[in-house]
Structures are given as C-alpha cells and as structure tokens.
Amino acid sequence: MSLLYEMIFDYTLRNVALGTLLLGLGAGAIGSFMTLRGQSLIGDAIAHATLPGVAIAYLLTSAKDPSVLLIGAAIAGVLGIGAITVIIRTTKIDSDGANGIILSIFFGLGLLLLTYIQKLPKSSQAGLDRFIFGQAATIVAKDVVIIAIVQFLVLTTLVLFFKEFKSSTFDPQSTTVMGFNQKIIDFIFAALLVAVIVVGLQTVGVILISALLVAPAAAARQWTHSLKTMVILSSLFSGISGMIGSLISATGMNLPTGPMIVLVLTLFIAISFLFGSKRGVVNKKIAQIKRNRTFDQNRILLALDTLARSHEESDLYHSSHTIGLMVQHNQGIKRVLKQLTFSGLLLVDEESNYALSRKGEEFVASLKGGEGLYAR
C-alpha cells in the first residue's frame, strides 16, 4: 500500500510510474506490428543507432536539456533506418544482416563519442551513460509531458491507420495493388517507431528498449487470434511491466531500469508461453490429452459395437482383455473403461466385464452417422 501511496504523492515516483506506463502503451502497440511484419530486429537497430545522435547533439550544444539530446537521437535513428533501407535495396544483404551492420556501426560510434565526451572537462555532469542502460529516476514532469504527447500521437496514428497497417502487414503486395502506397505506410510506421524509441531512451536505455517492443507482442500472441486484441494486450503488458520494472528500479537499490523492466517482462512471457489460452504449452497439452482420450473412448465403444454384432444376445459382456485386443491398445484401458462406465455409456457386471448401455448404443450410432472417430 505504501508504494501505491508514494506513486500518487511522491513527485519522482509519480513521474516514473506515469512516464514508463505511457511509454509501454505505445511501445507494445507498435511492437505488435513490428513483430508481425517480421522486423523484430529493426527496433533494436534503431535504438542502438540513436546513441551517436545523443552524443553529437551534446557535443554541438553542450546542452544537458534532454529535448535537445532527443532531437539528436531522432535524427540518428532516422539516418539508421535510411541506411538499413539502402543496404537492403542495393545489396544482396537481407534485413537481418542490414540491421546487424547498422546496429553495430552506429552503436560503436556512439560508444566512441561517449568515451571522448567523458574525457572532456566538466563532462562528469553530462550523465550521458544513462542513455545506455536507462535511469528512470531521472524522469521529471517535463519528460512525462513529452512522453504523453508522443504516445498520444503514436496511438492515435495507429488507430487511424489500423486498416492500412493490418492489410499491408498481412499482404503488402495486394495492399499496393489496391492503391495504398507501401512507401507511405512504411514511412509512417518508421516515424512512429523512431518516436517511441527516442522518448524511451533515457528511461529504458538503448540496449534494452527493444524488449518493450518485441517481448509484449510475443506474449500477447499466446492469448489471442485477433489482431486488435493482440495490439491492446501487448500495449497493456508493455505498459504494466514498464511501470512495475521502473518503480522497483527507482525505489530499490538504484538498479538500472532497463534490465529491471526486462525481468518483469520475462515473467509475462513465461506465464504467456505456459498458460496462454491460444498457444500456451499447457493449454495445447491439455487439448491433446483430451483429443487422445476421446479417440480411445470412441474406439472402445465401436469395438464393443462390433463384438455385439458378431456375438449371441447372451454374450454382450466382454473382459477388458478382449476389448484391449480389439483396439490393439492395452495400456490404461481399465481406466478408460471406468470413465465410460461413469459417464453411463457402458454397463459393467460383477466379473468386471463390460457392455454397451442403451446410451452407449445411441452414441455409437451418432458416431457412425458421419461425425467420425474424433467427434465427441
């Protein structure tokens, strides 16, 4: 409770909570499209590419004002995307390769410049290394306002162009034929991506901000088959884990924010991959067990039906051994027979021999009626 109290009334914590929540909402939403477009790496490449922009902006202006640094970051991010596009178009290098090349070149350059800045007099106050791992506690009210405006614009654009993004993600060629210029869609998408990344830099850091884009989308996909639901879930996962992670980082032992957020995200992913209602491992396993059980049950019922047809009226009851031979499957057959008896489809006599009940006969008739061996 005290954390909730502080979240509302403590100036720093309120800024941290609000800033990272808003940041995550936009990042998770755009991240869904990024992963579905098969461009999971591009967020990471853009984020790393912003670092030299931050450093150069500082060198040119010696300003500590974050908004100047962020403009530098945005310019470098756009240059990074441009370079990736040029590499893909003009060489035979694929998008993974192009992302990797730009990521390392820009990040390397950024680190070089940061080291240089740290050796300058008065540089200790620059605090630019917060851009690498992120430091949520440095968020002030003004930053929250910037984040809020940018995320509002990003989410509004996503809603407005939802149809275009959806169609061009699923089938870019047909979307082009229908008259939507793919270059315009790609441009809007890239602009949104750069905006989300740039405003999140000093909070989450260049190294891990892509986690806020990719991980929630992967987790959300486990719960739904609808794009709209996936985008909303991803947005919420990202916002909530961003907030929790940054609060722990800001209140605890001053741990870096980016890694803390990733830890919380890992929890979301683990739960989603295990228990996700559409693709989770546990759910799939349960469905498979159910299918197998239904299959076993139906085969036993059909076997008893065959036996009933080939035997005299007096000889309707058969031992589990006989039935097992019929279905060529003896393991656990007694358990399945008990289940069937329990659900009233089979009758059992004192010597543990089984026969079809009236209800069982009707069920066999419906099975033969075309619903097939797998139907229930």
Add this chain to the structure above:
Amino acid sequence: MNDLNNIAIEVEDLTVAYHHNPVLWDIDVQIEKGVISAIVGPNGAGKSTLLKSILQLIPISSGSITFFGRSLKEMRREVAYVPQRSEVDWDFPTTVLDVVMMGSYGALGWIIPPGKRERELALQALEKVGMTEFANRQISELSGGQQQRTFIARALVQDASIYLMDEPFAGVDAATEQAILKVLRELQSKGKTLVIVHHDLLTVKAYFDHVILLNVHTIAAGPVKTTFTQENLQKAYKGKFSAFKGDIDEFTV
C-alpha cells in the same frame, strides 16, 4: 466500337531484369476484354514476374503497360490481384471474414474503416466461393483449398473489371478447383477479363480461351485453339516437353 476499349490489357516491349539478368525480354501481349487467359510456361519462365510487372509491384527496365488504354494509376480500382497462397503468412492473427473484407479497403481509401456494408459484401463473396461456414475461422486453420477460396473471395469484394491471379489452381483439391472455375466463369459472363498463371497443361484447353506461352520471351499468344499447339509448347519448354507428347490432344475440347 473504339478499338482501345476492347483491349483490357496491353503490354508493349516489356523487359524486366534482376541484377542484369533478363527475366522477361521484349514482351508484347494484348488481352481482349472478357476473355480468360492462361499464362503458361516452364519454371523460371517469368510467369509470376509478368503478373507482378503488369501490376507495377516490381520495377521494369523498359516497356509500357496500359489497361483499356489508361495507366494503372488511373485504373487502380478496376484491377484486382490474387497472389500465390505462399506469398503471405497464414499464421497472421485474423479471421477469414476479415481477410475477405480487406478487398474493400481500396474503395474505402485511406483511414476510413470498413463498416456494415463492407461486411455484407464480404459475406456475399464468401457465399460465392462456398466458404460461408468458415467466415469466423482463424486463417491459420485453413486448408490450402480454403486459403485459395478466401483469396478469391477477397478479390470478388474488389469488384474489379480485370483480375490477375497467380496459380489459383495450384495445390487445391478437385472440389475447390471446380468451385474456383465456376466463379471464374461467372466473372467472365459479366464481361470481366481474367489473366491466370497456370501450371497444369492438361486443363488449359478446357478452362481457358486465350493463352500466353512464355519463356522469358513471348513464345506465342492468342486463342487457345490456334496457339496451344505441340509446336509452340515444344518451343516454350525447349524439348523438355516430350513427356507430355500426345496427351495434349486428348484433352482437346
């Protein structure tokens, strides 16, 4: 009647090259309004490339393409494309109805979302391809034939005058093949023009009335009766065609 109005697609001197290797060389094709035309040729002949360059999905090195004498830009709404099934990720999180509704996006234009009317059009299209009961099915759960029908339904929603389809009969079951054929014939009876990349030489005579034999160059183009001959096929398949000798005539309609 003005001659221009009778030529649905005119391709002149079309050349396409990837990294300096010509994929299509000096293609000249005229397709009349209201015909069903097959693009036929061996693997690597440039069949899909021809469709894509007609639609300006890939850059062309030279040549011109017009639709009823106009540019694609002016005729966008009149041209629909059915890509190969394998060109999209069927694991995309959406339903059959939603994909079919995408056919209405072009008419809606930017930003405006689809509504009741578009939903209605999509349901009608699904009925035409016999997929009504699958409207709310996840696209990841569809069979190959159902995927193909979904794509055709999406094209129907576009209500274009020219349809370009890439291998709609590839890898579908017999029932789907007949269902698709029925839809194509219905489109033709409404005066629509259809250009279809086709791989099954044995059905060309039964399904199509115009054929383009392609192997980087246009080997021959014209009515199936006079163009789809042993001699032309030999030229298109460069002797690799011998296995089919004799079979073609049996399927003459």
